[in-house]
Amino acid sequence: MRRGSGSSVLLCSFLLVAAGPGCGPHPLTSEEPAAIPARSPARPPPSAGAPPTGRPVLVGQMCPTAAAGRAAVRPLFRRASGWTDQAAAVAAPVERHGARQFAVLGWNGRRAGVFSVAGAATIDGGAAAIGAYAGGSPCEKPRGAGGVAGQRDPECVAALRDCGLAVSEVEQAGGFQARPAEEQPDPIDLEVSGACVAGGKLLVDVDRDGALEAYPTAGLIDASGGPADAVEAVAAAGATCPARFAGRALAPGVDLIGVLDLDADGRQDLVLAFERGGRRTWALYAATASAGRLDRVAMAAPWPPR
Numbered sequence: 009m010r011r012g013s014g015s016s017v018l019l020c021s022f023l024l025v026a027a028g029p030g031c032g033p034h035p036l037t038s039e040e041p042a043a044i045p046a047r048s049p050a051r052p053p054p055s056a057g058a059p060p061t062g063r064p065v066l067v068g069q070m071c072p073t074a075a076a077g078r079a080a081v082r083p084l085f086r087r088a089s090g091w092t093d094q095a096a097a098v099a100a101p102v103e104r105h106g107a108r109q110f111a112v113l114g115w116n117g118r119r120a121g122v123f124s125v126a127g128a129a130t131i132d133g134g135a136a137a138i139g140a141y142a143g144g145s146p147c148e149k150p151r152g153a154g155g156v157a158g159q160r161d162p163e164c165v166a167a168l169r170d171c172g173l174a175v176s177e178v179e180q181a182g183g184f185q186a187r188p189a190e191e192q193p194d195p196i197d198l199e200v201s202g203a204c205v206a207g208g209k210l211l212v213d214v215d216r217d218g219a220l221e222a223y224p225t226a227g228l229i230d231a232s233g234g235p236a237d238a239v240e241a242v243a244a245a246g247a248t249c250p251a252r253f254a255g256r257a258l259a260p261g262v263d264l265i266g267v268l269d270l271d272a273d274g275r276q277d278l279v280l281a282f283e284r285g286g287r288r289t290w291a292l293y294a295a296t297a298s299a300g301r302l303d304r305v306a307m308a309a310p311w312p313p314r
Contacts, residue, residue, distance in 0.1 A: 062087065062271030062272050062273035063087075063177060063271055063272045064086075064087055064088050064177065064178040064271075065086070065087045065175055065176065065177055065178060065196070065270050065271055066083050066085075066086050066087075066098070066101045066102070066106075066107040066110075066175070066176045066177075066178050067083070067084055067085040067086070067087075067173070067174070067175050067270060067279070067292070068081045068082050068083040068084050068085075068110070068137070068174045068175075068176075069081065069082050069084060069168075069171050069172070069173065069174060069290070069310045069311055070110060070112045070123050070141065070146070070171060070172050070173075070174040071169075071170070071171040071311050072141060072145070072170065072171070074131060074132075074136065074171075074311055075129065075131055075136065075138050078138070079123060079138075079139070079140070079141035080129070080131060080136045080137060080138050080139075081102075081110055081123055081125075081136060081137040081139075081174045082131075082134060082135070082136050082137075082310060082311050083098045083099060083101070083102055083107070083135060083136075083137065084098065084290055084292075084306070084308040084310065085098065085290075085292050085305075085306040085308065086098045086100075086101065086178070086306075087178075087270065087271045088178070090305075091292065091294065091305035091306045092306060093292075093306035093307055093308045095134070095135065098135070098308070099128065099135035101176070101178045102125060102128045102135065102136075102137040103128045103135075105125075106178045106179050106180070107125060107137065107176040107177075107178050107179075108124065108125045108176070108179070108192065108193055109122060109123070109124055109125070109176055109192060109193050109194070109195050109196075110122070110123040110125070110137070110174040110175060110176040110195070111174070111175050111176070111195040111196050111198060112141070112143060112146055112172045112173070112174045113146065113172055113173045113174075113175070113198070113200070113253075113266060113268075114144075114146045114147070114148065114150075114164075114172060115146060115147055115161050115163065115164035115168075115172075115253070115254050116150060116253055116254075117200040117202070117253030117254070117266065117267075117268070118150065119143075119195065120143050120144055120145065120146040120148065120172055121141055121142055121143010121144060121146075122141070122142050122143060122195050123137070123139060123140070123141045123142075123174060124139045124140050124141075124142070124192065125137045125138070125139045125176075126138055126139035126140065127139070132311065132312055134309075145160060145170050145172075146164065146168065146170065146171065146172025146173070147160040147161050147164035147165050147168060147170050147172075148160055148161075149161050163255065163256045164254070166256065167254070167256055167263045167265070167281060168265070169311075169313065171310075171311060173265055173266045173279060175196055175198060175268075175270060176196060177193070177196045179193065198268050198269070198270070199268060199269045199272075200253055200266070200267065200268040201213065201216075201251070201253070201267045201268060201269075201276050202251030202252045202253050202267050203251055203252070203264060203267050203278065204249035204250055204251045204252060204255075205225060205249065205258055206247040206248065206249040207245075207247050208224060208225055208226065209222040209223065209224060209225065209242065209244065209247055210222070210223045210224075210225050210228070210258060211244065211247060211248065211249060211251070212251070212267060212276060212278070213276070214275055214276050214295045214299040214302070215274070215275055215276075215295065215298075215299040216274065216275070216276070217299075219244075220244050220247075220248065221241050221244070221299045221300075222241060222242050222243065222244040222245075222247060223239045223240070223241055223242070223302060224239065224242055225258050225259040225262070226259065227239035227240065228258065228259055228262055228280065229259060229260075229261075229262065229282070233261070233282075233284040233285075234282055234284060234289065235280065235282050235289060235291035235304050235307055236304065237303070237304050238301055238302060238303045238304060239293075239301070239302050240300065240301050241299065241300045241301065241302075251267075252264075253266055253267060253268075254266050254267075258280070261282060261283045261284055262280055262281070262282055262283075263280065263281040263283075264278070264279075264280060264281075265279040265280060265281050265290065266278075266279045267279075270292075275294065275295045275299070276295075277292060277293065277294045278292070278293045278294075278302065279291075279292055279293075280292075280293065281310070287309075288309065288310060288313070289307060289308070289309055289310075290307070290308055290309070290310050291304050291306070291307045292304070292305050292306040292307070293305065
């Protein structure tokens with residue numbers, strides 16, 4: 009699909025990142041090399057049943073060629089008083105200059121680049137942030153770890169088509185406390201973690217207490233083949249495996265896009281991609297009450313395939 013039809017694009021400089029070749033799925037299993045420590049640094053976990061806290065953020069997908077061959081971000085999920093995927097609420101921070109700088113994460117959880125928002129546009133029938141991207145491909149392998157300059161990770165290309173997870177803190181867009189328009193904020197600081205699959209269980213230290221939670225991978229998929237509303241934790245029974253920030257095939261048609269504390273509430277959030285019948289959906293899961301249950305708090309369609 010060609011992007012950019014019907015787009016309103018502001019003049020700005022852009023960095024074009026060429027897409028790499030695709031490949032078939034590769035399961036995220038205990039045989040995978042570790043990229044992220046299996047357990048996050050210990051910190052006091054939030055109390056069970058505590059009211060939601062955390063910073064306001066906007067989560068989306070950055071594609072380097074989305075806006076007629078130029079970079080753009082499709083906003084997908086927003087955290088204000090709670091998480092939402094409503095189109096108007098998600099687009100508002102971009103349209104009102106509340107989200108001005110996105111950190112774009114690579115397949116390994118490291119920052120691949122920074123996207124600076126210049127304005128809003130409608131692309132492929134949905135809201136988008138247009139602007140300038142400074143950085144490399146989110147799918148590029150890090151040098152010195154089996155990667156050479158310009159080499160893409162085939163799993164990442166297959167799952168994301170050279171796009172990447174993008175996160176921006178949402179600022180107050182008006183009033184005396186608002187940041188001056190000419191002052192660019194620093195990219196958001198994100199604490200990333202990892203997950204893995206062993207024995208049909210998704211293992212991740214959601215509450216950062218040093219013990220891995222286990223969720224049945226089959227429970228991620230509902231009866232229609234889409235993202236389940238929630239998945240309950242089960243006994244880990246000593247299961248363990250090297251954790252990774254992202255990976256392919258947690259379950260049939262389910263990829264892990266990232267594990268990170270998006271809203272700084274003390275619990276890790278999981279961004280998953282579901283594919284069924286050629287249609288792709290991103291779902292955000294969070295432990296809203298306790299680590300014993302992951303709730304689907306938002307769900308949206310990413311950029312359509314090229």
